[in-house]
Amino acid sequence: MSFLEYRIKTAPSGLRKVLHLNWPVILMMTAVAAVGFLMLYSVSGGRMELWAEPQMKRFGLGMALMFVVAFTPIWFWRNMSALAYLVSVALLLVVEFFGHVGMGAQRWINLGPLVLQPSEMMKFTLVMALAAYYDWLDPKKVSRPLWVFLPVMLIVMPTILVLMQPNLGTSVMLLAVGAAVMFCAGVSWWYFGAVAGLVGGAIYGVFALRGTPWQFLHDYQYARIDTFLDPTADPLGAGYNIIQAKIALGSGGWAGKGFMQGTQSRLNFLPEKHTDFIFTTLAEEFGFVGAFSLLLLYAGIIGFCIVSALQNRDRFSQLLILGCAANLFFYIAVNLSMVMGMAPVVGVPLPLLSYGGSAMLVLLVGFGLVQSAHVHRPR
Amino acid sequence: MKRTQRDTEDSFRGVRRRAFLMGGAMTAFVAVLGARMRYLQVDQAEEFRLLAEENRVNIRLIPPARGQIFDRNGRLIAGNEQNYRVVITREDAGDVEMVLKRLASIVPLPPEDIEKTLKEVERRSPFVPIIVADRLSWEDFSKIAINSPSLPGVTPEVGLSRVYPLDQDFAHVVGYVGPVSERDLERIENPDPVLQLPKFQIGKVGVERWTEAELRGRAGQKRIEVNSVGRVMRELERLEGDPGDDLRLTIDAEAQNFAQARLGDDSAAMVAIDVQTGDLLACVSAPSFDPNLFVRGISQKDYSFLLENDHRPLADKTVQGAYPPGSTFKMVTALAALEAGVITPQTGVYCPGHYEVGSRRFHCWKRSGHGTVSLHSALSESCDVYFYDIAQKVGIDKIAEMGRKLGLGVRHDLPMSAITEGVMPDKAWKQERYKQEWRIGDTINASIGQGYVLTSPLQLAVMTARIASGRAIEPRLVRRIGTQDVPLPDAPPLDIDSQHLASVRRGMYEVMNGAHGTAKSSRIADETMLMAGKTGTAQVRNISAAERASGVVRNEQLPWNRRDHALFVCYAPFDKPRVAVSVVVEHGGGGSAVAAPVARDLLLYCLTGGIPPLTAYPASQRGTIESRFNDMKLRDFGADSTTRSRA
Incomplete structure (x- = not known):
């Protein structure tokens, strides 16, 4: 009996798939999203229609898409991987040349009611492509230079396109997610060591070349790094965001100031309070208890994903789930580090909480893949 | 591609191993995030809570209403409009x-x-x-x-x-308020934060400045919540302040107005003081100005007009002006000599019109001389030689001591600006000031209130009141602060033999009422208010021997600022003194002609509580006095002016 036949025979079919979904992950994601609606309601000052309601609609749409994706067999998605990857890269090229400019960067494609951010999509299609690649590749060859060079190119190409937008946060995350999938696929430690060395050198280069015509980053990106290193140096300028965010967090204390009682967000001291910095409002209003609970919810989602990957004997599914989990993790890690003053402000939203369309939709569709892999796992 | 069962099993295990590692790394990082959360939200919570409050809450001051200033009868001098x-x-x-x-x-x-x-x-x-x-x-x-x-x-x-509803009448005494300047802030230690409020005004001169602490009150506070751009969201808490204390002055606004009008445009100062209590009843410096101009922000044109005027309207001559007292000082010399026992009231001195010490010759104002004079005639006729002689006998130190006892050369503490101490010279003073020996000529000059002696009109009024009452009264300007009466300062009896005081008072009586009195034309005719006084004419220039030989140039022929100062001090009633008045008319000429009539008018005004009745004046003068009163532009204080209590 071939492997494929085995899979087809044992995978649940029809509506019975519902029973085989990874329900803990769905429930926890819904819980996080619900917290998000609450916080959006709070930061808008009690105006449902401003952010909370559109966010709920998007979540509903995203959930529906997630189920559709989840019910579609995982091998279909594996076969679609290469195409999805190519479409994403193509879209990145489109924004590069025709996209909308906003906040000093080209990131969006306007699709009528929907604003599409191809760089968000790229995170998941990259995972798909890499998972498919390693599923195809003989596991014995994964550490051979040529077979390492190929996935590296798959990662670097879109990364460069995103960096050109410019969007430092997402490009760093693409690299990290790609590296995570390669790591899980079993690429030799040596490569990671070498890359770590190179990155160290590059960081040195970034700072060494600062102020010369050959500097790597934009001035605002340097400013963000400076701010991260010493936010108090410019408390009303570049450092303002991070200082106010920390004040909001810290003043929440153990139990918080109470729902809709956060002075920092209500009085507009907080920047980007409904998007990148929404966590600070949560931490201010619900304190350490609320913030830590949210962290545990996120950890739970990731944990269940990893467990699901460990149980899955299909290589593509395993790597796909791990890649998506890593993706979620990096989102959370970068955002929380940023608002807690542990990383420079790079403009990464907090998944499921931050207001914003495409990130949430893409995330839910991505987790549809995770569910599909879970439902259609070999038994 | 065909894979063996074993291959897939190996790959599954490999991925599992790596997934464990990745999960472990993720868990570690989540732990780091949790620890950071704990650090910020639990360990440092207090500090951030404070910072958030600082962000959120602003404290705004509510300026207090400034205390009002009233005259002794409750007329408003300085109010809030x-x-x-x-x-x-x-x-x-x-x-x-x-x-x-x-x-x-x-x-x-x-x-x-x-x-x-x-x-x-x-x-x-x-x-x-x-x-x-x-x-x-x-x-x-x-x-x-x-x-x-x-x-x-x-x-x-x-x-x-x-x-200031009484505008120019109290410009010098009460002063005015103005916006807080940088210099004001430097001057004040621990400035009240209310001073930083835009448009907040503080006392700049006079009572307004020197009782600032009482008048200002305490600012209230409101705690308001502001958003990140400073917009006020709501008031959290309000703490009302206290309005400043109202002041009641000892000055009678009507007498003040009368005095101001009486002095008119002369450059002059006049002080009326209650002989028994030391209450200042009027304290007038002329010409004056409208303090409201300063509150509203005076124009450059108006200001330079005030600055450049040679009659110095901005100066308060009553306490700031230091003038040679001239003959009004002679009571001091006389009392010093009597107390030292070098003369008795009956001691006679021959006045040939001049007095010689060594090779220097000092002139009496009367060139032909007074003949033999005793204390009473020397005072009433203001013989200079008599005082040259007794001063020589008693010495400057005793004279200076008597001067200080009577309040000269002493700074009287009043809430007014730039109060001068004057000069009451003695040997030590000259040594210190000029590093020179005291000379006999200095004593002779000082004996008639010339030379180094400088006094303010306030000091002259205090001196007169002390002579009249025999007690060391202190001038007082503020009667009541808020609801608290200001206690009268102690007025112990002067350490002077009452016989000696009586003799000097008698001499002052003769000045007004004697047949040869220098101020007999300014006497009060009403028997119940008979007046005692002393004229003074202070030279502001040296008269050279050559000029004296060719005839002293008459005052009227001199330019205004070279003319003599006219001085006059007086009190009344003679037998039961109530009010003392001092007048200095800068470059006015003779004390008897210029200063004495003015002083008499104010004295009578204070004693009778209104425009003096013509019956108080000698019959021959009533016509001129009446037309003068009719010409004076007095403020209309309203109908209740007759029911006021009197000093």
Whole structure:
């Protein structure tokens, strides 16, 4: 009996798939999203229609898409991987040349009611492509230079396109997610060591070349790094965001100031309070208890994903789930580090909480893949 | 590609191993995030809570209402006036320029003011109200209020500002308030934060300045919540302040007004003091100015006019002016000699018209001489030689001691600006000041209040009151602060033989009422208010021997600022002294002709509590006095002026 036949025979079919979904992950994601609606309601000052309601609609749409994706067999998605990857890269090229400019960067494609951010999509299609690649590749060859060079190119190409937008946060995350999938696929430690060395050198280069015509980053990106290193140096300028965010967090204390009682967000001291910095409002209003609970919810989602990957004997599914989990993790890690003053402000939203369309939709569709892999796992 | 079962099993295990590692790394990082959360939210919570409060809460001061100042009978001298103004708020106005144009069509608004407002509006946040027009009349204010529907963003407001209803009468005593300057802030230790409020005013001179602590009151506070751009969201808490204490002065506003009018445009100063209590009843420096000009912000033109005037209207001559007392000092010399026992009232001195010490010759004002004079005639006729002689016998140190006992050369503590100590010279003083020996000629000059002796009109009034009462009364300006009466200062008896005081008083009586008295034309005819006094004419220039030989130039022929100062001190009634008055008319000429009539008028005004009855004057003078009173422009204090209590 071939492997494929085995899979087809044992995978649940029809509506019975519902029973085989990874329900803990769905429930926890819904819980996080619900917290998000609450916080959006709070930061808008009690105006449902401003952010909370559109966010709920998007979540509903995203959930529906997630189920559709989840019910579609995982091998279909594996076969679609290469195409999805190519479409994403193509879209990145489109924004590069025709996209909308906003906040000093080209990131969006306007699709009528929907604003599409191809760089968000790229995170998941990259995972798909890499998972498919390693599923195809003989596991014995994964550490051979040529077979390492190929996935590296798959990662670097879109990364460069995103960096050109410019969007430092997402490009760093693409690299990290790609590296995570390669790591899980079993690429030799040596490569990671070498890359770590190179990155160290590059960081040195970034700072060494600062102020010369050959500097790597934009001035605002340097400013963000400076701010991260010493936010108090410019408390009303570049450092303002991070200082106010920390004040909001810290003043929440153990139990918080109470729902809709956060002075920092209500009085507009907080920047980007409904998007990148929404966590600070949560931490201010619900304190350490609320913030830590949210962290545990996120950890739970990731944990269940990893467990699901460990149980899955299909290589593509395993790597796909791990890649998506890593993706979620990096989102959370970068955002929380940023608002807690542990990383420079790079403009990464907090998944499921931050207001914003495409990130949430893409995330839910991505987790549809995770569910599909879970439902259609070999038994 | 075909894979063996074993291959897939190996790959599964490999991925599992790596997944474990990745999961472990993720868990570790989540732990780091959790620890950071704990650090910020639990360990450092208190610090951040404070910072958040600082962000959120602003404290705004509510300026206190300044205490009012009243005269001894409760007439308002300095009050707070409602000040009508309009402010504009950009965010409510929309098109500020158009709204201002419309406003200008309703009330007069100079184009440069509009220009200024527009600039200010652009500079400030849209929700900050900017003052468009200040001190509007009630009519203009109501016009704006009525038209407010067509003036979006324009709000009429009422504030308080200082006003001096008696304008120039109290310009020197009470002074005025003005906006807080950098120099004021430097002067004050631990400045009250209310001083930083825009448009807050503090006392600049006079009572306003020196009782600032009592008048200012305590600012209230409101804690307000502001958002990140400073817009006020709501008031959290309000703590009302205390208004400043009201002051009641010892001065009688009507007497003050009378004195001010009586001095007119002369450069002069006049002080009336209650002989028994030391209460200042009038304290007038002329010419004066309107202190309201300073409150509103005086124009450069008005200010330089006041500065350049040679009659120095800005100076308070009653306490700041230091003049040679001239013959009004002779009581001091006489008392010093009597107390030292070098003379008795009967001791006679021959006055040939001059007095020689060594090779120097000192002249009596009467060239032909007074013949033999005793204490009473020397005072009443103001013989200089008599005092040259007794001063030589008693010595300067004893004279200076007596002068200080009577309040000369001493700084009397009143809440007024730049109070002079004057000069009561003695040997030590000259040694210290000029590093020179005291010379006999200095004593002779000092004996008639010339030379180094300098006194203020206030000091002369105190001296007269002390001689009249025999007690060391201290001048007092403030009667009551808030609801608290200011206690009368101690007035112990002067350590002077009452016989000696009586003799000097008798001499002063003779000045007014004696057949040869120098001021007999200024006497009071009313038997119940007989007056004692002393004239003084202080030289402000040296008369050379050559000039003396060719005849001293008469005062009227000299330029104004070279003429003699006219001085006069007096008290009345003679037998039961109540009020003492001192007058200095700068460059006025003779004390008897210029200063004495003025002093008598004020003395009578204080004693009778109103325009003096003509019966108090000698019959021959009543006509001129009456027409003078009719010509005087006195303030109308209203109907209740007859029912006032009197000093």
